[in-house]
Every structure is written in structure tokens, then in C-alpha cells.
Amino acid sequence: MNQVCSYKYCTSKTVLELGYICSACQIMRYCSQKCKDNDWTLSHKNNCRPYQPKSKTELNDSASTLKSIRRSAEDFEIIIKDNKMELGKGSYGCVKLVKDRQNGQMYAMKVMNKKQIFEYCSVENLKREIKIQRRLQHPHITKLFHYFEDKENVFLILELAENGSLFSYIRKRRRLPENEAFVYFFQTCLGIDYLHKKNIIHRDLKPENLLLDKSGNIKVCDFGWSAETTQNGVRRTFCGTLDYMAPEMLTNKPYSFSLDIWCLGILLYELIHGFAPFKGRTENEKCNNIVKMATIDYDPTLSTEAKQLIQGILKYNPAERLSMNQIFDHVWMKKHYKSYGIDLRSYMYKEEKQNDVSSRSISPQNEDIMSRSFVKNTNQNSNGDLKTLSKSSNYPIQQNVNNNSKSTACSNYNQEDDFKTRVSRVSQRQQMAQGLREIQGPQQRQEELGFMDKVFSAFGCLSRDKQQSQSHNY
Template sequence: MKSSSRSVLQNRNVENRPIPSEYFLGGDSKKHSEDNRKQHTASSSSTSNADLITNHLDETTTATAAASKTPQRQWTINDFEIGAPLGRGRFGHVYCVREKKSKYIVALKAIIKDQISTPRLAKQLISEISIQSRLKHPNILRLYGFFHDEQRIFLLLEYAPGGELYRRMQKEKILKETEAAGYVYQLCNALSYLHSKQIIHRDIKPENILIGIYGILKLADFGWSAESTEANKRTTLCGTLDYLAPEMLNGHGYDEKIDLWCLGVFTYEMIVGKPPFDSPTQQDTIRLIRTIDLSFPPNISQHARDLISQLIRRNPQDRMPLNEVIQHQWIVTNANIKAIDENYEKINRSTSINHKDDKDSAYSFMIFFLIFFIQIVITILQFFGVANLGCGFILMVKLFSSGGSKIIVGIIVMIVTLSFGIVAAADGLLLIKINPTNMGF
């Protein structure tokens, strides 16, 4: 997957470079450039823009407390144990953290105030927080709360242990139609919920879709989302070039049907391995989008072609509505709807305030920590020149069978393996919880 054309509005490629120290929690967020006067001017502007956001957050907290007639917990960074970085966004970085008192795992997005350089960015972030904080659906990543200090704004987000779907697609190249249909079914459910609240996402793509517990799809990143009605259509050009609909490129007003176009492009990319209008240049991509020059590899099923073709249509009114998409033959034939709906029920049970058994979520995180542990074991085995875990176990057998001092090395590897496994399992079963119903949210 490329791409140069995809980067015209948002760079798809994730650069493999060190994270600047000012982004780390507790790091120095006051680094000065060589030109102190320019830095001071930019910092002053960023501070005023950040104040717009923090004032909004404070007002929201006060209003929420007044409406609920209960005091709202005031979070600080000291309430959390900071884990590994999960990724980076436009304004900051995301970390896996655990709330010290309840032991619940959440994702913490740390936004450096100095990165908010314009009023437009401030208003965009306010809109993102305002929209996402009031959404509650199993296929939408929850925003549980927020707080801030002098240098940073923090967002408490639902943790999705499966990470970005895009990473999976990079590894697998293409997804089986059975798996892709399940994701489309879930994304339709998320979009139906959004559209019922007159919200459009405007930036559907694999990078903005995460995988939660039980493999549940989570639509994330509401930075470009907006409220839209028939009487108030949007005109902003935003999103990712490969996914832009003709009406947006042409500067026409658009509504929630723009998400249907993106749904078709997303479906195509999952099962083909690249976006339908992928081209070497931006100009070629725009031309293909405007002419709807759509073609399919021979291995794509007829049902998949039919669904995608009914979503990727020039006239928004001609695009298949979501309620018909989930009933399409491709979805019905390929998606394991029963299993998905059962996972929805598991989510509902585990997030219920009256739910008394957290074993499901604890077990999921036990698996997560075991996966993390396996990575550690692989690193140990690679010390011996081993490329993968399977070969590692072969190495252990050879060490035991070789006799002499190599038996001792084999025993050490085995003890390390068992020790990490026991610790990870215990931590997962006893401490790790994913649904923060007791954190005051």
C-alpha cells in the first residue's frame, strides 16, 4: 500500500523516527528554537488557542456536574500508571495507561498545547471532543473524560488492544471476504448510529478503525467529524485523497452520504489491497475519482463487486443506504453476524454498572499481556539467532538434547518463559480490566 496521492490532505505513511522528548509524559515541553523571538510569538499564539480548548473543557465539566447533581472527579496525570506509547496523532501521542485505584486500562491521548497553532485547530479539537464525548456505541471508540495541566491536554479514551486495522492490512496485504464483510457490517452499525444523530465522520479509512476486545471494530478519530443536516450541508474539503467523494472534490455541499462513498472505498481496499483509485500522482487519482473509473481484480466475488459498485456512485442519492448494505447478499453470505451480535452482548454485559463478573475483560487482557510476553521471549530467542517462536522451541529441544552446559542454557530459557507467563497471567486475571465503569465516568 502506498501512497503519494493519499498524502495530499493527510499523510498516510507512518514515519519510523524517534518520538521527540517533549511528547513524552513528564518530558520537556518547553524546548526553544534557535530563534527565541519567533518561538515566543508562536508560543503565545498557541497558548491563547489552547485556552479556548481548556476553557471549553472546564465549562463542560461544570455543566456536567450541575446536570448530574454529583461532583465530577478531577483527574491528574498522577492518577495513572503510564505504559507504552500506542501511536501518534496530529496533536500529540497516545499511551496505554492504568488508573491506579481501579486498575482499569484506558488509552491516554496527550496533546501538547504548543501544537495547537491556530484558532481553526483549536475549534477542530473542541468539535472532536464535543462530538466523541457524547457517543456511546459498541463500534465507536469511547471518550471517557478529559483533563489538562499547564503544558498538555489529556483525553481518556477506550483502549483497543487489537490496534489499527491498517497495521493488520499492511501485514496481510488483503483480507478474506468473510472477515472484511464482518468489518463492513460493524462499520454500518457505527455509521447508522452516527447518522441518526446527524453526525458525519468524513474520514473513514483503515487507520481510523481499531480492533477492540472480542475483535469488535471501533471507529475512531473524530477530528474531521461534523454535524450536518439537509438544511446545513457541509462544504469543507477534508479527509484523505484516496477516499474523497466527487461532491467534495467539486466543492459541492454534501451530507452523511459522503460516508457511504468512503464505506465503498474502505470495502474495496480491504479485499483488493489498495484503494480503488490508487494512482502514481494526485492528479491521476482525482481524475479517476471524478470519472468513477472502477475496476476489480478477477478474484473478487460478484457479490462484493455489486455492493462496492452500489456505494461508489457519483450521485449521492444513488448510493445504497446503510440499512440495505447490511442486508446485501455479500454481507449475509460472508459475515458471521450471529457471532458479532453475541460479542455485542458480551460488551453490553461487561460495561453494565450492575455487572459483577469482570472475568471476560480480565481474560482478554491476560491474553494481551501474554502476547506482550511472547514478544519478550522472541527477543530472548533472537539473541541465540532464532527468527521466530517456533524455531525457538526447536532451539530449546536442541539445547536439552546437546548435553553439557547447553542444558543449563535451555533450563534458563524455559524458566524465563514460565516466569513471564505466570506473571502475565496473574496480572491479567487479578488486575487488568478494560471497562472503566468504576472510574467515575
């Protein structure tokens, strides 16, 4: 049987054997080395896709990456939990609990409507989110296993965080004692430090984008506004969530990794106090309070070390803010390292091996624990502090330190639908910039006082107290 050379301009009339194969894709076959070289130069080099052999590892979804076999929505069964078909909602779609029909693994499936994506001009955000998250392998960052699409939607298959968002947990608890706040703060810092070492700025760090897994450990999520840069590079895109926006963002100045560090300071304050530090009756007033660095009120029971750490981070000048290394080395952090028996050196820049699922385990997986608990199987020392449960783990065991003999365990915890949330979607940057110029002006007419309220409302960037009607982000 005669065969046809893959080089469409081949002049050979009859070919009995195609012995020259493209070494990259192993698909294109040629009658001679000359045809192979000519085809590569003219077209094939622009279309060649390297051959990806299917291994046993790729068939195991728990170790899969985006290079694994192609998936579709039909491969996943939607699970209804607590009479709800959704775990949460976001700006462009929803998140559902699903089970892989092939191996029974449970995942979170983020479903984004293409019409809404195109309407808000966020296609590039979606591409960036997928590109960035597929690179990330860290115990405190949500893992992306697959992505695919159909005619109406784009689907992301993500690691499941059974205990919802840190935002909902803070709202349920009102506020957290310093020793518990440390665990969430420290784990978030580990995730952000990893991103920065990968030259990635998150740009929308907030409790809504920090999830809690089955053991109550932090998982940084939502990379829709994340950006890649260099250690010396800067960005200018206006994005984020008002309560967590740094002064340089609100004043349209270039920014870099210190933008995320500012957010860490806001996060630590909110963990301990239950709300963000900069307040305002209107979005306009709140913006001005951030830009003008209005005086922050601290709880009188807050330790001096915690206050100093927050103050060291929340500096107007990004160059004056503490670096990640300085945060890790702060006296408040060291005090809690000692309490939890943490050796900091063993935590820094821990990137898991691609196929070693067990390395992602931060704390012992107790099958009988369906909700978070800080007090199970713990041993107290003479000072009432709890030691870590396992010395074999490289990551902190989630637990609580005795605080006036009151347990902070939260049994049967579920993410509540009535919690208000902050939405970070921002579009029409020119109009947003015009609004920012308004709040930066020396004079404002009384009738313009609500200008930023209207602007932020129109573009979905309201603070929590103004977002009663908005849905939840997963």
C-alpha cells in the same frame, strides 16, 4: 455569625439566616425571595452550574463520563510496552498507554500539544471532537472517559484498543478473505449507522481510524473532523484523506451523510484487495481519477455479490449510492449473516446503557488471549463454516471462516512503526480550493503536474505511499 446575601446589591445591613437557596447549583444563598429573583435575572442565570452529586458510580472509572470527578495527568501512570512509551503518533501529539492509579484500569491517553493546536488553527476541531465523542455510547465506537488540560497539553482518556489499527493489520495480512472482510465491514457499518442516526457525519473514515480491541472487534475513533448536522442539512468544509475523498468533496460541492457511505465502499474494496481503488502516480492524477470515476480493477476471484455491493456504493452522484439500510439488506451481507448466524434486527441501533459495562462486550473476554485469534474454541459445520461462539451476545463474535484450510490468526500482533499512514490534517482552505481548481481545469502545463503533490504535502493530506516519514495515528 452574620452571613452575606449572594445578591451583591442586597440592601439588608444584617442577615441572620439565608433561607433561600438556588435550586439548581445549591450554592447561592439569599435573604429573601426578592434578592434571589433579582440576582437570577441580572447575572446568576448566566453563570449557574447545576449541582452534580458524587455517586459511587462516578468514582468507578469503568462507568465514568465527563461529568465524573475532575482528573489530571498525575492520576495516570504511563506504561512502557515493548520498550516504547507511545502507542502511536498523530498530527498534534501522541497516544500513550496509561494505568489509572485509582483503580488499575488501562486506557489510551491522547496527548495533544496546545502550541501545535493553535499553530494549525484546530481548536474548533478539538472542541468538536470532545463535544461529539462524549455523547457516543456504542460497542463499535471508542469511548471517551475523561478530558483535561495543563499549561502545555490537552489530554483525552480513551478506551484502549489493544490490537492497534485496522490499517496496520491489513498491511500485515496484505489482503483479507471476504468472510473476514465482512466482519470488519459490518461492524464499521453498525458504528457509522449509529453516528448517522445521531446526526453526525464522521468525514474521515479510513482503516487508520478503525481500531481493534482485545478480541479483534472494530472501534471507530478520531472524531476531529466529525460534524453535527440534520437529516436534510449539508456541509461544505473541505477535509478528509485523499484516498477516501468522495467526488463531491473534491469538486467543492455540498455533501451530507452519503460522504461516509462513499468511504464505506472504499473501505470494503481495500479490505479485500489490500489497497484503495483509485490510483495515480501523483496526487493530481489520483484526484482526477476519483472525480472522473476512472475504471476500477477488481480481483478476478472476487465474488459477484461483493463487486455489486462496492459498485452500488461508489456512485458519483450521492443520491444514487446505496443507503445504510440498503447496504445492510444487500445479498452479500445476507450471505454472511447466515454464515455467522447473525440476526440483523438485534444489531440495529444498539445503544448501551450508561452504567452497564457488560453490555459493551461484543465477544467473550478470554483472559488467556492477548492477541487476536479467529480460530479459538470454534465448531465447524458440514460446509466448513464456523458458527458463532455464543448465542447470548448481541454482537458478532470475531472469528474466521475456513478458507482453504489456512488460518488467518495473527498471534503476538503489534502495531509496527514502519507502516506508512495517511494524514488528514487540512488547513488554509482557500489555498486548497485553488489547488482543486487547478486539477479541475481542462489544461495543465507539464511543470504544474506536481502541484497537488506539493499542496497535499504542505497540509499533511498525502496518500499512504507518500507518507513514509509521517508518524502513526492512534
